[in-house]
Amino acid sequence: MTSAVRFLKVSRHFGAVRAVDGVDLEIAPGEFFAMLGPSGSGKTTSLRLIAGFEQPTSGHIEIFGETAEGVPPYRRNVNTVFQDYALFPHLDILDNVAYGLMVKGMGKAERVKEAEKALELVKLPGYGSRRPGQLSGGQRQRVALARALVNKPRVLLLDEPLGALDLKLREQMQEELKSLQRALGITFIFVTHDQGEALSMADRVAVFDNGGIVQQGTPQDIYRRPKTRFVADFVGSSNVISPDVMTALGGEKRWASLRPEAIRLSGEGIEAKVESASFLGAATRLTVDITGSRLHVMLPAGSDIPDIGTAIRLTWQQGDLHYMDDAA
Numbered sequence: 001m002t003s004a005v006r007f008l009k010v011s012r013h014f015g016a017v018r019a020v021d022g023v024d025l026e027i028a029p030g031e032f033f034a035m036l037g038p039s040g041s042g043k044t045t046s047l048r049l050i051a052g053f054e055q056p057t058s059g060h061i062e063i064f065g066e067t068a069e070g071v072p073p074y075r076r077n078v079n080t081v082f083q084d085y086a087l088f089p090h091l092d093i094l095d096n097v098a099y100g101l102m103v104k105g106m107g108k109a110e111r112v113k114e115a116e117k118a119l120e121l122v123k124l125p126g127y128g129s130r131r132p133g134q135l136s137g138g139q140r141q142r143v144a145l146a147r148a149l150v151n152k153p154r155v156l157l158l159d160e161p162l163g164a165l166d167l168k169l170r171e172q173m174q175e176e177l178k179s180l181q182r183a184l185g186i187t188f189i190f191v192t193h194d195q196g197e198a199l200s201m202a203d204r205v206a207v208f209d210n211g212g213i214v215q216q217g218t219p220q221d222i223y224r225r226p227k228t229r230f231v232a233d234f235v236g237s238s239n240v241i242s243p244d245v246m247t248a249l250g251g252e253k254r255w256a257s258l259r260p261e262a263i264r265l266s267g268e269g270i271e272a273k274v275e276s277a278s279f280l281g282a283a284t285r286l287t288v289d290i291t292g293s294r295l296h297v298m299l300p301a302g303s304d305i306p307d308i309g310t311a312i313r314l315t316w317q318q319g320d321l322h323y324m325d326d327a328a
Contacts, residue, residue, distance in 0.1 A: 030187060080158075123142065203221060283298050
């Protein structure tokens with residue numbers, strides 16, 4: 001099967017800065033794919049290479065089997081939704097959505113019809129006569145989405161599209177984007193620095209660091225089986241345990257990760273001392289000292305919370321302890 005997007009040893013350098021450095025990547029048609037990483041990790045530059053806003057210094061890019069390098073953005077069957085929406089303030093919503101169709105030369109009656117259908121798709125029917133300044137942030141984000149979808153791209157690129165929204169609206173838009181992607185069946189490529197967003201929305205995730213991909217896989221694989229200390233620390237709040245502490249606990253002398261929610265208080269197990277407790281609503285996070293190292297323990301709501309300074313015993317399933325590739 002032809003990939004929706006394929007990178008073969010793709011690099012993009014800006015002088016001495018290796019923004020993207022030898023990336024290999026394959027994204028399947030109809031996949032919701034997330035590029036996750038901190039600022040400067042290479043994820044946004046990779047997205048811009050797919051869009052055609054940047055050209056690779058070396059390597060090869062394919063979009064549905066066709067060579068992409070050298071092809072300008074307007075000739076690629078992709079569209080981009082930006083964090084700042086990039087709407088035209090002087091145009092009404094209908095003309096904003098229909099703008100790309102006008103550039104393509106579509107007649108007015110047909111492009112109005114297509115724009116109205118796109119607004120219905122993003123749950124904004126009847127908003128065509130308003131201006132961007134009359135809409136909320138969430139509504140403007142929907143307009144930007146409609147403007148991208150009206151061109152019927154085979155690949156939709158989303159560059160931190162929910163970053164400007166408040167938490168509740170961001171969570172609502174996450175659900176709507178997932179539902180829309182399933183209904184349309186087109187490839188979504190989503191760039192974010194928010195690991196919760198990537199894990200909750202994507203079919204697969206690529207974790208970027210220093211211009212390269214350090215791990216790819218399903219959200220479950222990356223969360224439960226991080227390959228490196230960077231992934232364990234960045235994707236969720238894992239306990240990263242040093243080889244010396246693992247040896248003291250009777251394990252292998254290797255770096256390991258252990259998720260806080262996998263640890264349980266028990267009458268038996270390894271002794272620890274409670275240093276602090278933080279109530280988080282749905283859970284309480286304990287910080288404990290164990291053989292001179294700090295661990296976080298996540299207790300579900302309703303659990304008995306031990307007092308600060310008390311000795312407790314901890315246990316976990318052996319399968320929850322994951323050894324990583326970092327050298328000891």
